Amino acid sequence: MTRMQQPTAVETQWWKTFYDDVAMVVLADQDPDVIRDQVDTITRLTGLSQGQSAMDQCCGLGQHACELAIRSVDVIGIDQSPLYIDHARRLARERHGGAEFVVADALTYQHAPPVDVVYNWHSSFGYSRDDAWNQQMLHAARQSLRPAGVMLLEFPNMLHLLANFQTSISSTHPGGVSLTRTSRICASTGTLHQVWEYRMDDRSVRTHESSLRIYLPDQLIQMFRDSGFVDVNAFSPCGGTLAADSPRCVIVGSNPSVE
Ligand SMILES: C[S@@+](CC[C@H](N)C(=O)[O-])C[C@H]1O[C@@H](n2cnc3c(N)ncnc32)[C@H](O)[C@@H]1O
Incomplete structure (x- = not known):
C-alpha cells in the first residue's frame, strides 16, 4: 500500500469543488441530538475529557468541534473549505464556545503544540484511489498528537455498504x-x-x-498500524462491537507513548 498512482480526472482533488454552498445545505441538515451522541462516542472511545485538547481533522461546518468546546475541550477544527470554516466560526460565536477554526489541507497540516486527541468524522478520508495519498492523513494526524495521544477515524463500513x-x-x-x-x-x-x-x-x-476508496475495517486497522499507531481497534458507530452489518465503523489507535 505504498506506491503512488496517478489519480483519474474525477479524482483530481474533486473535494475542492464538491464542498460548496449546496453541499453545505445537506451537511448543515444534521440533527443536533445526533451530533451530541456522536460527540459522546468520540469522548468515550478516546477518553477525551474537560480541559484536554483536540483537533477535528476535516471539521466541515464545525458542529462536532463546537459541541466539544461547550464541553470545555480546547478544540481546533481544520478544513480545506474557506466557506465551511467561515460557517464554523459563526457557529462558534453563536454558541459562545472557544473552538478555533483554520483553513488548511488535512493531508499536510500538523498542529503545534500537539493535542490529546485527533478525530476525523464522517467520510472525510479515502478521497483518492492512491493508498499512499490517503495514508498521509493518518501521518499528519500522528504528527499533531502528543505521545500516547489518540486518533479516531469514522468511515463507512464497506462490508455493510x-x-x-x-x-x-x-x-x-x-x-x-x-x-x-x-x-x-x-x-x-x-x-x-x-x-x-x-x-x-x-x-x-x-x-x-465524488470518489471514495473502498477500505474494509481490517484494511483501515492496517493503515493505522502502518502509520505507527498502536492498540488499534474497530468499533460500531455507537462504540460497541463492530459487526459486518454495522453501517459505519470507528477505528481508534494510540500514538506510542515513547517516540
Ligand atoms: C463529509 S464532510 C464531513 C464534515 C464533518 N467532519 C462532519 O462530520 O460533519 C467532509 C469534509 O472534509 C473536508 N475535507 C476533505 N478533504 C480535505 C482535506 N484534504 N483537507 C481538509 N479538509 C478536507 C471537506 O471540505 C468537508 O468539509
Whole structure:
C-alpha cells in the first residue's frame, strides 16, 4: 500500500469543488441530538475529557468541534473549505464556545503544540484511489498528537455498504433542495463512485461527483498500524462491537507513548 498512482480526472482533488454552498445545505441538515451522541462516542472511545485538547481533522461546518468546546475541550477544527470554516466560526460565536477554526489541507497540516486527541468524522478520508495519498492523513494526524495521544477515524463500513448496495438514494433538505445520489463501484480502482444531483426549488440542477476508496475495517486497522499507531481497534458507530452489518465503523489507535 505504498506506491503512488496517478489519480483519474474525477479524482483530481474533486473535494475542492464538491464542498460548496449546496453541499453545505445537506451537511448543515444534521440533527443536533445526533451530533451530541456522536460527540459522546468520540469522548468515550478516546477518553477525551474537560480541559484536554483536540483537533477535528476535516471539521466541515464545525458542529462536532463546537459541541466539544461547550464541553470545555480546547478544540481546533481544520478544513480545506474557506466557506465551511467561515460557517464554523459563526457557529462558534453563536454558541459562545472557544473552538478555533483554520483553513488548511488535512493531508499536510500538523498542529503545534500537539493535542490529546485527533478525530476525523464522517467520510472525510479515502478521497483518492492512491493508498499512499490517503495514508498521509493518518501521518499528519500522528504528527499533531502528543505521545500516547489518540486518533479516531469514522468511515463507512464497506462490508455493510457492499452487502446492502443501493444504486440510487434520494433525500430532501431545507430550502427546497432535493438530492439524488447515484452510486457505482469501480472494480478496477476499488472505489465507490457517486454522482450527486441537487435539484433546487427554482428547478435548477447542480451535479457533483465524488470518489471514495473502498477500505474494509481490517484494511483501515492496517493503515493505522502502518502509520505507527498502536492498540488499534474497530468499533460500531455507537462504540460497541463492530459487526459486518454495522453501517459505519470507528477505528481508534494510540500514538506510542515513547517516540
Ligand atoms: C463529509 S464532510 C464531513 C464534515 C464533518 N467532519 C462532519 O462530520 O460533519 C467532509 C469534509 O472534509 C473536508 N475535507 C476533505 N478533504 C480535505 C482535506 N484534504 N483537507 C481538509 N479538509 C478536507 C471537506 O471540505 C468537508 O468539509
